[in-house]
Amino acid sequence: xxxxxxxxxxxxxxxxxxVLAPVCLVVALLVALTSRGPVLFRQERVGRYEQTFICxxxxxxxxxxxxxxxxxxxxxxxxxxxxxxxxxxxxxxxxLWNVLVGEMSLVGPRPCLPNQKKLITERRARDVFIAxxxxxxxxxxxxxxxxxxxxxxxxxxxxxxxxSMGMDLTLILRTLFRK
Numbered sequence: 001x002x003x004x005x006x007x008x009x010x011x012x013x014x015x016x017x018x019v020l021a022p023v024c025l026v027v028a029l030l031v032a033l034t035s036r037g038p039v040l041f042r043q044e045r046v047g048r049y050e051q052t053f054i055c056x057x058x059x060x061x062x063x064x065x066x067x068x069x070x071x072x073x074x075x076x077x078x079x080x081x082x083x084x085x086x087x088x089x090x091x092x093x094x095x096l097w098n099v100l101v102g103e104m105s106l107v108g109p110r111p112c113l114p115n116q117k118k119l120i121t122e123r124r125a126r127d128v129f130i131a132x133x134x135x136x137x138x139x140x141x142x143x144x145x146x147x148x149x150x151x152x153x154x155x156x157x158x159x160x161x162x163x164s165m166g167m168d169l170t171l172i173l174r175t176l177f178r179k
Contacts, residue, residue, distance in 0.1 A: 001048075001105065001132050004165065013100040020093055027058050027090050035079045037063035040094055045111035046120060048132045053103040055111055056094035060085050089175070095135045107168040108134030109156035112146060119146055122153035131160050136175040138167075 001009075017024075028039045041059040044052050060082025078086070085091040098104040104111065111133035112119045123129055138159040139145075144152050159167075 005105065005168070006102070008165075009099050009105050012106055013096045016093075016096045017100065020096075023090065024093055027085060027093065030081045031059055031079075031085075034081045035059070035062065041091075044114055045133070046114055046116075046129075047103055047111050048129060050120070050124070050129050052114060053098070053111075055104070056097055058085055058091045058094060060091045092135055099135065102132075105132040105134045107136055107163075107171050108132050109137050109159065110134065110140060110146075116146060116149070119149035119152060122149045123156060126153050126157040128153055128156040128160060131156075131163075136171055138171060141171055141174040141178065 031039045037059060039059060041057045041061070042054050043057070045055040047053045060079060061077045062079055082091070095104055099106060108131045109123070109128050112123070114120075137156070139152050139155040142155060144155055146152060
């Protein structure tokens with residue numbers, strides 16, 4: 001990862017964790033008070049150079065939901081609070097910790113699950129795993145999810161070939177202000 005991008009990731013993660021701490025506290029309380037199970041959802045994901053790491057999110061699904069890609073899980077598995085958290089992207093806030101420790105970046109290809117073999121194969125063929133995965137990315141703002149592995153890997157590859165600080169800022173703004 002370029003040094004400037006990493007420096008900005010660290011600064012943004014620290015600032016985000018400090019400024020958004022009250023929001024995280026409220027979200028944690030809402031999750032704890034409205035459904036059984038842990039507040040945080042911790043899941044193994046595939047990151048840079050195909051190294052796995054534990055990705056953190058606020059839990060949005062009912063306890064016992066299968067560990068699969070979101071596109072493979074019924075909407076009925078979402079908790080009432082989880083639907084709101086996902087719509088507002090608040091479930092992603094704990095990933096700022098993953099950014100701070102260097103497992104993720106603010107922008108990059110979204111990390112996949114180790115059992116998403118087709119996507120891993122497509123990303124491997126396009127050298128996508130040279131990039132640090134991101135909280136958001138080009139594919140996400142373009143509405144391409146993991147149900148289309150070949151297309152997703154192509155868009156991830158496009159991001160890697162054309163990425164810049166300006167592009168990252170644009171993708172962050174598009175994520176924050178998406179309709």
